[in-house]
Amino acid sequence: MNVLIVVFSPAGSTLKVAGLLERRLVDRGHAVQLLNITGRREIFADGRQQEFLAEQVKAHDVICLGSPVYEKHVEYYMREFIKGLPRPDAIWGRWAVPFFTYGGISSGVALSQAHKLLEAGGRQVLAAMKIESAHLRAKKLKTCVNAGLPGDEALPYIDELAGRIAACADSQPAGLSRRVLNYQGFREKFISALLNxxxxxxxxxxxxxxxxxxxxxxxxxxxxxxxxxxxxxxxxxxxxxxxxxxxxxxxxxxxxxxxxxxxxxxxxxxxxxxxxxxxxxxxGSLVRSNEQPRNAVYPLVRPSV
Ligand SMILES: Cc1cc2nc3c(=O)[nH]c(=O)nc-3n(C[C@H](O)[C@H](O)[C@H](O)COP(=O)(O)O)c2cc1C
Ligand code: SF4
Ligand code: SF4
CATH class of the missing domain: 3.30.70.20 (Alpha-Beta Plaits)
Structure with a gap:
């Protein structure tokens, strides 16, 4: 099976997860193209996303999209990127797998939002993942929330996700319902709705x-x-x-x-x-969020650690 992993990762955590996912898929015998769009001038400065993708992207069955959670949503530029993806065709696969890293405050509504965007673009979501990571780091900041994450605790989840993607080659799975990703309580959803x-x-x-x-x-x-x-x-x-x-x-x-x-x-x-x-x-959080489990692959099956 051919898998495309597209990742946007300003601080490197999502890229780390993407690299681990790539390795696990390759170990299972799949062909993987990892496309890191972070800082790509063609997309962000020149507005040439379509041409860039036409030049770069190889035919694939599954597209995995990795991004950080910003303000409890899909990071803004990644959101725009997903909206601009070509619809599934001979090159672009119809299966999609969103995955996020978040800084331990809350993954908010990012996964359900990504699901909605991907479905609107004609894709079916196969599975989804969230991984807790370090929050914003800077030399001038004394505090670092979640320093060192993601670490080994993330590996079983990445393995599990690779297994779910690989299983897609042998079966015709039903798409993941958005309801499954609607895991936040009312309060968290309300705050997310207010956050722009x-x-x-x-x-x-x-x-x-x-x-x-x-x-x-x-x-x-x-x-x-x-x-x-x-x-x-x-x-x-x-x-x-x-x-x-x-x-x-x-x-x-x-x-x-x-x-x-x-x-x-x-x-x-x-x-x-x-x-x-x-x-x-x-x-542990700014406002209490229903962030349990902290790491997860959806549909929810806790990987054996
Ligand atoms: C502007 C900004 C907003 C953020 N908003 C959230 C948030 O709402 N919830 C959260 O848990 N982490 C939040 N984070 C932390 C990032 O989601 C986290 O550090 C992520 O792993 C960064 O991914 P990257 O290393 O791939 O850039 C935010 C970080 C920044 C810079
Ligand atoms: S803080 Fe702003 S200007 Fe600086 S690297 Fe990030 S997006 Fe660019
Ligand atoms: S010294 Fe700092 S601000 Fe000036 S170009 Fe180098 S990195 Fe940028």
Missing amino acids: ERFMHRHKYGKLTIDRERCVACSRCVAACPIQRIEWAAGKPNMDGRLPECIHCLACVNACPLEAISFVNGQAGWAAIERVYARVARE
Whole structure:
């Protein structure tokens, strides 16, 4: 069987899971194409998703789509990417497998949202997976929620998912019902419905800026931005003007060797994030979410550990 794994992973956790899934499928004798779209200029800066996919993607039976959970939803750019996928045909398989990593606050409604988007694009969802991972890391943040995750505890789930995908080659499974992914309680669904990722990025998170005095024009931040929103203009990086909306992944901040990128409001921006993370680290969650089990493959069968 041919499997395509497409992954968007600003901080690398989802990519790690995708790599492990690839290895397990290859071990089972399947042909796997792993396509990491993080930072692909053609998609995020040039708006050439269709041409890029036509050039890159090989014929497959199953497409697996990996992304982080942002604001309890499918990360915004991944959502747009899924909407822009070609419908199933001789190249594009009709089976889909969404998988997410989330930072231990809540996987929110990401899986059911992905199911809806994939079904709208003419696909049937075969299985789905969520894996708890490290939350946002930055040199300037003292707290790291879930440091070191995903680790070995994720392996049985990835094995289980690979087994479900492999089984699809021998049988004609019924598609997964969206109801199965509707696992959050009323409160969590209500909060998710109120959370608008664009609004949060525009108005709630601090705006990032480059300190021109410190910047030595090494261009590492440009290469690190997963949505290619930092332009290289006249020998300098630029993150102002009419660029795609920042997703506050802090990849540019982490890539900068001279700490030249920070919040416009300086220390207050960092302190605001630190407060939230310290609370998550202390209490396990920001607001109580029904996140049990923490890792899962749906339909729910607990893999033997
Ligand atoms: C802007 C932003 C929003 C996030 N929102 C959530 C969230 O709602 N729930 C959660 O548990 N983790 C959240 N996270 C944490 C990520 O889902 C988690 O770190 C994920 O594993 C990152 O995947 P990556 O390493 O592939 O980028 C958020 C992270 C960022 C940067
Ligand atoms: S500008 Fe920085 S924080 Fe914003 S999306 Fe790009 S890398 Fe992430
Ligand atoms: S990584 Fe830092 S020093 Fe290098 S170009 Fe970007 S802002 Fe300037």
